[in-house]
Amino acid sequence: xxxxxxxxxxxxxxxxxxxxxxxxxxxxxxxxxxxxxxxxxxxxxxxxxxxxxxxxxxxxxxxxxxxxxxxxxxxxxxxxxxxxxxxxxxxxxxxxxxxxxxxxxxxxxxxxxxxxxxxxxxxxxxxxxxxxxxxxxxxxxxxxxxxxxxxxxxxxxxxxxxxxxxxxxxxxxxxxxxxxxxxxxxxxxxxxxxxxxxxxxxxxxxxxxxxxxxxxxxxx
Amino acid sequence: xxxxxxxxxxxxxxxxxxxxxxxxxxxxxxxxxxxxxxxxxxxxxxxxxxxxxxxxxxxxxxxxxxxxxxxxxxxxxxxxxxxxxxxxxxxxxxxxxxxxxxxxxxxxxxxxxxxxxxxxxxxxxxxxxxxxxxxxxxxxxxxxxxxxxxxxxxxxxxxxxxxxxxxxxxxxxxxxxxxxxxxxxxxxxxxxxxxxxxxxxxxxxxxxxxxxxxxxxxxxxxxxxxxxxxxxxxxxxxxxxxxxxxxxxxxxxxxxxxxxxxxxxxxxxxxxxxxxxxxxxxxxxxxxxxxxxxxxxxxxxxxxxxxxxxxxxxxxxxxxxxxxxxxxxxxxxxxxxxxxxxxxxxxxxxxxxxxxxxxxxxxxxxxxxxxxxxxxxxxxxxxxxxxxxxxxxxxxxxxxxxxxxxxxxxxxxxxxxxxxxxxxxxxxxxxxxxxxxxxxxxxxxxxxxxxxxxxxxxxxxxxxxxxxxxxxxxxxxxxxxxxxxxxxxxxxxxxxxxxxxxxxxxxxxxxxxxxxxxxxxxxxxxxxxxxxxxxxxxxxxxxxxxxxxxxxxxxxxxxxxxxxxxxxxxxxxxxxxxxxxxxxxxxxxxxxxxxxxxxxxxxxxxxxxxxxxxxxxxxxxxxxxxxxxxxxxxxxxxxxxxxxxxxxxxxxxxxxx
Numbered sequence: 113x114x115x116x117x118x119x120x121x122x123x124x125x126x127x128x129x130x131x132x133x134x135x136x137x138x139x140x141x142x143x144x145x146x147x148x149x150x151x152x153x154x155x156x157x158x159x160x161x162x163x164x165x166x167x168x169x170x171x172x173x174x175x176x177x178x179x180x181x182x183x184x185x186x187x188x189x190x191x192x193x194x195x196x197x198x199x200x201x202x203x204x205x206x207x208x209x210x211x212x213x214x215x216x217x218x219x220x221x222x223x224x225x226x227x228x229x230x231x232x233x234x235x236x237x238x239x240x241x242x243x244x245x246x247x248x249x250x251x252x253x254x255x256x257x258x259x260x261x262x263x264x265x266x267x268x269x270x271x272x273x274x275x276x277x278x279x280x281x282x283x284x285x286x287x288x289x290x291x292x293x294x295x296x297x298x299x300x301x302x303x304x305x306x307x308x309x310x311x312x313x314x315x316x317x318x319x320x321x322x323x324x325x326x327x328x329x330x331x332x
Numbered sequence: 333x334x335x336x337x338x339x340x341x342x343x344x345x346x347x348x349x350x351x352x353x354x355x356x357x358x359x360x361x362x363x364x365x366x367x368x369x370x371x372x373x374x375x376x377x378x379x380x381x382x383x384x385x386x387x388x389x390x391x392x393x394x395x396x397x398x399x400x401x402x403x404x405x406x407x408x409x410x411x412x413x414x415x416x417x418x419x420x421x422x423x424x425x426x427x428x429x430x431x432x433x434x435x436x437x438x439x440x441x442x443x444x445x446x447x448x449x450x451x452x453x454x455x456x457x458x459x460x461x462x463x464x465x466x467x468x469x470x471x472x473x474x475x476x477x478x479x480x481x482x483x484x485x486x487x488x489x490x491x492x493x494x495x496x497x498x499x500x501x502x503x504x505x506x507x508x509x510x511x512x513x514x515x516x517x518x519x520x521x522x523x524x525x526x527x528x529x530x531x532x533x534x535x536x537x538x539x540x541x542x543x544x545x546x547x548x549x550x551x552x553x554x555x556x557x558x559x560x561x562x563x564x565x566x567x568x569x570x571x572x573x574x575x576x577x578x579x580x581x582x583x584x585x586x587x588x589x590x591x592x593x594x595x596x597x598x599x600x601x602x603x604x605x606x607x608x609x610x611x612x613x614x615x616x617x618x619x620x621x622x623x624x625x626x627x628x629x630x631x632x633x634x635x636x637x638x639x640x641x642x643x644x645x646x647x648x649x650x651x652x653x654x655x656x657x658x659x660x661x662x663x664x665x666x667x668x669x670x671x672x673x674x675x676x677x678x679x680x681x682x683x684x685x686x687x688x689x690x691x692x693x694x695x696x697x698x699x700x701x702x703x704x705x706x707x708x709x710x711x712x713x714x715x716x717x718x719x720x721x722x723x724x725x726x727x728x729x730x731x732x733x734x735x736x737x738x739x740x741x742x743x744x745x746x747x748x749x750x751x752x753x754x755x756x757x758x759x760x761x762x763x764x765x766x767x768x769x770x771x772x773x774x775x776x777x778x779x780x781x782x783x784x785x786x787x788x789x790x791x792x793x794x795x796x797x798x799x800x801x802x803x804x805x806x807x808x809x810x811x812x813x814x815x816x817x818x819x820x821x822x823x824x825x826x827x828x829x830x831x832x833x834x835x836x837x838x839x840x841x842x843x844x845x846x847x848x849x850x851x852x853x854x855x856x857x858x859x860x861x862x863x864x865x866x867x868x869x870x871x872x873x874x875x876x877x878x879x880x881x882x883x884x885x886x887x888x889x890x891x892x893x894x895x896x897x898x899x900x901x902x903x904x905x906x907x908x909x910x911x912x913x914x915x916x917x918x919x920x921x922x923x924x925x926x927x928x929x930x931x932x933x934x935x936x937x938x939x940x941x942x943x944x945x946x947x948x949x950x951x952x953x954x955x956x957x958x959x960x961x962x963x964x965x966x967x968x969x970x971x972x973x974x975x976x977x978x979x980x981x982x983x984x985x986x987x988x989x
Contacts, residue, residue, distance in 0.1 A: 209971065222982070229986045252981060259974045267970075 120168050127161040128246040131280065132223070135253050135273060139215040144202050144265065148193050151269050155185035158276055162283065177294045181279075184298050189272065189305045196309045197265060200316050208260045215260055222256060223249045243284035250277030264315060268308045275301050347421040350430050351793070354420060357434065358413035364441060365406025368399040375821050379447060379511075390454070391509055393447035396823050397581060401444045401573050404666050407804065408565045408673045409437050415677050415797025416558040418790065419684070429469055429556065436462040436562070443570055449498045449508040456494070456570075460487045460538075463567060466559045467551045479550035486547040490537030497530035497578065514582050524583050528595055531578040532602075539571025541636065542606045543943035545629045549613070552628070553621035553689060557680020560621060564628045565673035569665055572635055575599075579643070580658075580824050593647045593744070600640030600748055604755035607633025609942075611762040612912060615769070615905060616939050618898050619689045620679045623770055624672065627715065630759060631668040635661045637752050638730050641737060644749075646825050648742050653733055655827050659819045660729035666815070667722040667808060671714040674801040678708035681794055682774060685787035691898050693781040694774035700787045705775045707798040712767040714805045717760055720854040722808035725815075731756060765905065773898045780892045810850045899937065906939070914940040 134154045141147050159182040166174030208215065226249045251274050258270035279297070371377065377395025384390060394402070416433070420426055439462060442455035464487070468480035502508060504523050505516030517524060533544070540548040548568070552560045579595065610629030617623040638661025645654035681704040682697055683689050698705035714721035717728075734756065737749030779785040789795075808815060820827055868875075884890045906915050920934040965976075 225982060225986060248985075252978065255974060255978045255981070259971045259978060262971075 123164055124161060125242050127157050128243050131157045132246045132249055135250050136219050138257060139219050140212045144197050147269060148190055151273060152186060152190040154273060154276055158280060159186055180295060180298050184302050188302060192305055192309055196312055200313060202263060202265055210260045219253045219256060222252045244281060247277050247281035247284060264312050346426050350420050350426040351417040353430050354413045354417040358410050361406045361409040364402055368394060368402035371395045371399040372403065372818055372821050388450055390451040391448035392445040392451060394445055397576060398444045400822055404669045405440055405444065405566050408562065408669050411797045411801045412558050412561050412673060415794050418793035419558050419680060432462050432466050436466060440566060440570060444573060447510050453495065457491065463563055467555045476554035479554040483547040483551035486537055490534045493530050493534030497527050497534060500527050510582060517583060528579050528583060532575060535571040535574035539568050539632045540629045541602050541632060542609050542629060543947055546943060546948060548629060549622045549625040552625035553619060557676055557683060561673040561676035564625060564676055565669040568628060568632060569669060572665055584825055591643045591647060596640050596643030596647060597748060599636050599643060600752050603633045603636030603640050604752050607637065607759040608755050611759050611766060612909060615762055615766045615902050618691055620691050620770060620774060621689050623766065624675050624679055627766065628672055630763060634730060635664050637756060638664060641733050644745055648745055653736055654825060657733035658824060658827055659816055660726055660733055662819055663729060663815055664726035667726045670801055670804050671711045671723060674707060674711040674798055677798050678704055678711060681790040686783045688783060691774045694784045695777045695780035695892060696784060697787055698775040701789045703795050704790050707802045708775065709771055710802040710805055712771045716764040716767050720809045720850050720857060721805045725809050725812040769898055769901050777895045778892045810854060812850060
């Protein structure tokens, strides 16, 4: 392939690091709207990464995957989340379990752990080792966000972020699975988001609150 | 199940149909029974394999050991099914009981016929599960569901050990078929001992050896009486079958590969402990069916005494004595099935008539239920090993083999046989005392409750079932020679070298010679009885007999409460074996004027079950403690759970990344 690989590497690295930064930044965000916006940016970057790789690799099916990602994760799900937030009148994430500076430190520690301990895997053309490391960091940090936040909506966003990380990891190792599988995964995520939205409103109706601490009362 | 319901027209028809179905079962079980008898007599064996998907197959085979157990099963199922035709007429859920009974019986057949590991395990589980559902079939009884839970747990622990034993076999030989495993394990060395121990624990749980017996005295009484008869009569024998199958047949390599000495010693000791302690607990029971259940533990112990002695003789290269001891064990297996089935059916009739299992509330039943009383007496005499019934013959054989073991020249064998013989003797005496109590307290005397006073004789089908087994008890006791001829066809070590006994009597030759002629014994007994009748007439001439109340020490009227109770009957033995029973006694007295006039005296006495107090309860407590500390991990907080996941991921990443 006569493409300039240096350019490709720098572009993919640029995008993936951007994704990592959005996730890290989410640790410090308190307003619900900016939280969703950060997720949107993350998804858009993912779609962009796929489009770029499709261009450089001349893989038509990746264009489809990129378009679908853009439509679902970049547009549909953020809209859905915004709607839920508006309906349930959630504006602020009330005090997280851990204060912002500490959360940022822990996230960066997670990144360091991933970078220092992940041994060389099998990497394919067009992506660097960096991509895999970033994707695993994204997964761990999203999990960490889910731990530090109390509202059910933020849990959902954390889960969606994790999904982005998983998607990136799978993509970086396999050029994306066959189109039909990717479509299936995307569809699953979309359905999951819808169902979670419905659940959230149900929880709100039943418990008046979306604070997860209240769920401990369900314990036998 | 024991309660009478008002009979409606529809329940009457249901009862009739279910009775007819039970009679069909009785007819159906004759086919495998007669075929197995033929296999046994002419030494046939057969083998079929049903292929399943994935290269798996279910294999079945007949002949030899399995044919013998099928004969036992068929005999008992035949009589119990006839009994059930009457017993189940008032059952509260006739259809489920009928279907479960069918599944239970056919799975037992399949277990005895199984010739490879998958078939054995599948039907073993089917048998356990169907009997579990039969135990808990009395849904209103909370005690039954607790007993069922205990049974379920214990039987699955046992099955786990059996599966482990089979897995070791599979990994050692790479085959699931018993005949191939048998050939492959001959040179396995130490692995054989591992298999033996696992199988002994697994099958021992089903057989009810002490200390794995705890489920037995609870689950057997909780089931309907016809099912208890099958469970105690045959199902626990499937444990004996498993022990014989694995330790003698499969591990014996077919060619009589002798077991290490310690196998025999372990089995002999387990047998001795189970027989003595089983009967000691039976002696203290007031619940009739629990007494019978504990006595099953004892009889399994006696069977294992024979098996263990046979293993020790094989090791010492005494094939004729080994054959004798094994024949005694197999003979006792059949005998116990017959008289324990009979006794459980008799107990079922008594419980059905009085509505209680407590013997202290029965009394005087022999006048109201003469046939049931007579059959129960036959069963009791047989289980006490008195001639001319079958229990005598098999215990006599066991004694003979142990006594001849004492006469051999090997010191170690001598010692073990001496101790085992002493245990068996003590067992015999305590068994006699238990059944004097069981029969005397519940059937003799005057009724101790209104229900006992109003008891009615059981219906004809129930009596027929018991009657056939009573006759079998007598026949097996009079013609032991035929039985041993049947046994000599089983291809197990030593049995081939059994001396050919005369059908009329038994003569045992090994180190010394000893014999018995049951017909002569029977004649002597009858003559003695006749003498007791005739002697007063001859010696004293005709006398006038006067019926009068017994002397009442000046108290104006004797009441049923003044009779000897079951608790009082066993009091001396409770004192003698204080160290083992650890009895707890509690007397509470309320006075009107201290200390002479009392208003109320409450007396409570309990014995401490050793296995439960010193093994199971500490075990359960330890489990509870572990579970309690594990509970702290489960706070119910979602974030904490996510934290566990994150922590695990990071650790995995650091360690294996």
